[in-house]
Amino acid sequence: MSSREDLYPSRQLDRPVWLERQDPVVYRDDLEAAPIAPELIAQFERDGYMVLPELFSPEEVAVLRAELNRLRQDEKTLASDEAVREPESGALRSVFEIHKSNALFARVARDARIAEVARFILGGDIYVHQSRMNFKPGFTGKEFYWHSDFETWHVEDGLPRMRTLSCSILLTDNDSNNGPLMLVPGSHRHYVSCVGETPANHYQQSLRKQEFGVPDNNSMSELVSRYGIDTATGPAGSVLFFDCNTMHGSNSNITPAARSNLFFVYNQVENALQDPYCSQAPRPSFIADRGPVTPLDIAPQTYL
Amino acid sequence: MSSREDLYPSRQLDRPVWLERQDPVVYRDDLEAAPIAPELIAQFERDGYMVLPELFSPEEVAVLRAELNRLRQDEKTLASDEAVREPESGALRSVFEIHKSNALFARVARDARIAEVARFILGGDIYVHQSRMNFKPGFTGKEFYWHSDFETWHVEDGLPRMRTLSCSILLTDNDSNNGPLMLVPGSHRHYVSCVGETPANHYQQSLRKQEFGVPDNNSMSELVSRYGIDTATGPAGSVLFFDCNTMHGSNSNITPAARSNLFFVYNQVENALQDPYCSQAPRPSFIADRGPVTPLDIAPQTYL
Numbered sequence: 001m002s003s004r005e006d007l008y009p010s011r012q013l014d015r016p017v018w019l020e021r022q023d024p025v026v027y028r029d030d031l032e033a034a035p036i037a038p039e040l041i042a043q044f045e046r047d048g049y050m051v052l053p054e055l056f057s058p059e060e061v062a063v064l065r066a067e068l069n070r071l072r073q074d075e076k077t078l079a080s081d082e083a084v085r086e087p088e089s090g091a092l093r094s095v096f097e098i099h100k101s102n103a104l105f106a107r108v109a110r111d112a113r114i115a116e117v118a119r120f121i122l123g124g125d126i127y128v129h130q131s132r133m134n135f136k137p138g139f140t141g142k143e144f145y146w147h148s149d150f151e152t153w154h155v156e157d158g159l160p161r162m163r164t165l166s167c168s169i170l171l172t173d174n175d176s177n178n179g180p181l182m183l184v185p186g187s188h189r190h191y192v193s194c195v196g197e198t199p200a201n202h203y204q205q206s207l208r209k210q211e212f213g214v215p216d217n218n219s220m221s222e223l224v225s226r227y228g229i230d231t232a233t234g235p236a237g238s239v240l241f242f243d244c245n246t247m248h249g250s251n252s253n254i255t256p257a258a259r260s261n262l263f264f265v266y267n268q269v270e271n272a273l274q275d276p277y278c279s280q281a282p283r284p285s286f287i288a289d290r291g292p293v294t295p296l297d298i299a300p301q302t303y304l
Numbered sequence: 305m306s307s308r309e310d311l312y313p314s315r316q317l318d319r320p321v322w323l324e325r326q327d328p329v330v331y332r333d334d335l336e337a338a339p340i341a342p343e344l345i346a347q348f349e350r351d352g353y354m355v356l357p358e359l360f361s362p363e364e365v366a367v368l369r370a371e372l373n374r375l376r377q378d379e380k381t382l383a384s385d386e387a388v389r390e391p392e393s394g395a396l397r398s399v400f401e402i403h404k405s406n407a408l409f410a411r412v413a414r415d416a417r418i419a420e421v422a423r424f425i426l427g428g429d430i431y432v433h434q435s436r437m438n439f440k441p442g443f444t445g446k447e448f449y450w451h452s453d454f455e456t457w458h459v460e461d462g463l464p465r466m467r468t469l470s471c472s473i474l475l476t477d478n479d480s481n482n483g484p485l486m487l488v489p490g491s492h493r494h495y496v497s498c499v500g501e502t503p504a505n506h507y508q509q510s511l512r513k514q515e516f517g518v519p520d521n522n523s524m525s526e527l528v529s530r531y532g533i534d535t536a537t538g539p540a541g542s543v544l545f546f547d548c549n550t551m552h553g554s555n556s557n558i559t560p561a562a563r564s565n566l567f568f569v570y571n572q573v574e575n576a577l578q579d580p581y582c583s584q585a586p587r588p589s590f591i592a593d594r595g596p597v598t599p600l601d602i603a604p605q606t607y608l
Contacts (some may be wrong), residue, residue, distance in 0.1 A: 096453075145558055175482075176480040176535070179532050179555060217560065221560040225563075229559060249558050251481070251558055252446075252555045255486070256525040
């Protein structure tokens with residue numbers, strides 16, 4: 001590991017450092033060939049995210065929610081390692097690797113409406129690096145602090161380059177009050193290295209409450225001062241795509257309106273995981289697919 | 305206490321009950337005589353709150369913020385009972401009774417721009433039932449759960465009727481992302497009694513984290529389903545007035561933008577405190593003025 005070049009070092013210094021992004025955001029130049037409007041791809045490149053409103057119909061959302069609600073009451077699911085709970089209340093927060101454990105969600109991961117967009121942006125064949133279904137309950141939903149996914153995926157999982165994006169299918173309406181995802185547009189152009197060594201088995205804590213791999217206050221203030229904060233809101237069925245290095249987080253949710261989504265992280269096949277860029281063992285494969293990877297079999301899907 | 309009529313019983317039954325409000329919201333009918341636009345008073349009556357944008361100038365806000373920042377670093381203030389801290393971080397959250405301990409804030413409490421509005425709405429002479437300066441820090445600001453102030457003031461302080469309102473002078477910009485106050489418009493028409501007896505010395509906990517005197521989930525869902533949720537946002541210098549029985553709360557704040565405000569609760573002099581409507585001793589007078597009350601000497605104020 002020592003001889004390997006680390007383009008994005010983090011958690012190694014006692015002060016934060018801003019590094020320029022070394023990788024493209026959109027890997028293709030022929031935007032006119034994109035499966036969605038070229039303006040949207042340009043927006044993704046500029047801001048580091050985009051929302052496609054109501055990409056899934058209310059009827060499709062109903063099918064997906066029914067399966068999600070079935071799973072969240074399924075005892076085998078609840079008892080599995082893949083189920084992650086809220087730090088205080090113990091309520092179910094996420095179930096990981098749903099594209100392997102669940103036939104319906106495996107098809108969603110391959111749905112051309114989302115996966116072809118990811119394949120275009122990432123410039124080639126992709127696979128699912130991580131998947132999960134997320135719940136943010138009403139009344140007691142907790143905040144999730146600012147972070148760049150790439151920072152963690154790079155340091156703890158060994159993701160070498162920024163050629164990865166997340167796709168969140170909103171299964172509930174998201175408005176500005178029920179703890180929507182906040183993003184800093186343009187933050188994906190900067191890599192803010194974090195301070196502090198990674199502790200062993202950090203993932204068991206970090207999935208619930210992130211304490212390492214988070215930006216320092218000065219860097220966050222500077223990012224927000226430059227770029228502001230936007231929120232990903234929209235009716236159920238809308239889909240948020242965001243770059244692996246876009247700074248994001250969410251406030252708590254005391255409103256009665258729970259939030260849930262399906263979450264798929266796509267990685268380009270040439271960017272498969274290596275050893276972690278820290279001295280710890282890699283996280284379990286249900287959080288980060290360690291391969292061997294095979295290109296996703298993308299195809300149109302129907303759910304009704 | 306047992307022979308006294310309790311128009312708004314709460315924390316006495318094992319199930320929540322919705323009672324109709326027995327009191328006016330606006331105590332005067334001659335809206336044309338109001339010190340602000342009659343439409344605003346009508347809005348207050350309908351929604352249970354109103355925002356007067358930029359009632360204080362940026363220069364005035366600067367003066368008030370300077371004094372607030374001085375006080376929050378003042379060791380005597382920090383060591384006083386009137387200083388209340390965040391439950392986890394220990395950061396200063398509020399300082400109470402600032403209209404008595406601080407000459408500048410005493411003048412703000414008497415400022416005709418706000419106090420005449422309160423006197424009009426409440427239909428007669430008023431006094432300061434409670435005052436405080438509030439901080440919601442950036443990055444780590446915690447949520448404050450839904451509640452009606454009146455429920456607590458009635459049960460724990462012995463405030464007999466709804467003839468009381470709060471006035472919050474925003475000293476920082478409030479937007480939808482930095483944990484603004486959320487209100488349920490129209491909720492002030494309903495009195496949602498709460499379940500669970502009041503424990504002794506509840507106030508020491510409840511000022512930090514409310515666990516009793518909060519509405520049940522079904523009632524909150526019903527209120528929001530009927531009326532929705534609005535947020536009190538605006539630039540620094542704006543002033544929020546809200547009725548004592550308007551259901552409100554706030555989410556956490558992970559953004560870098562701290563929030564602070566000056567908070568004055570005005571009560572009509574004929575509505576002075578009686579014994580609490582529970583079996584506990586009343587809360588300390590720095591939280592709820594137990595009299596004897598004298599009418600506030602309202603007058604124009606200048607700060608520059």
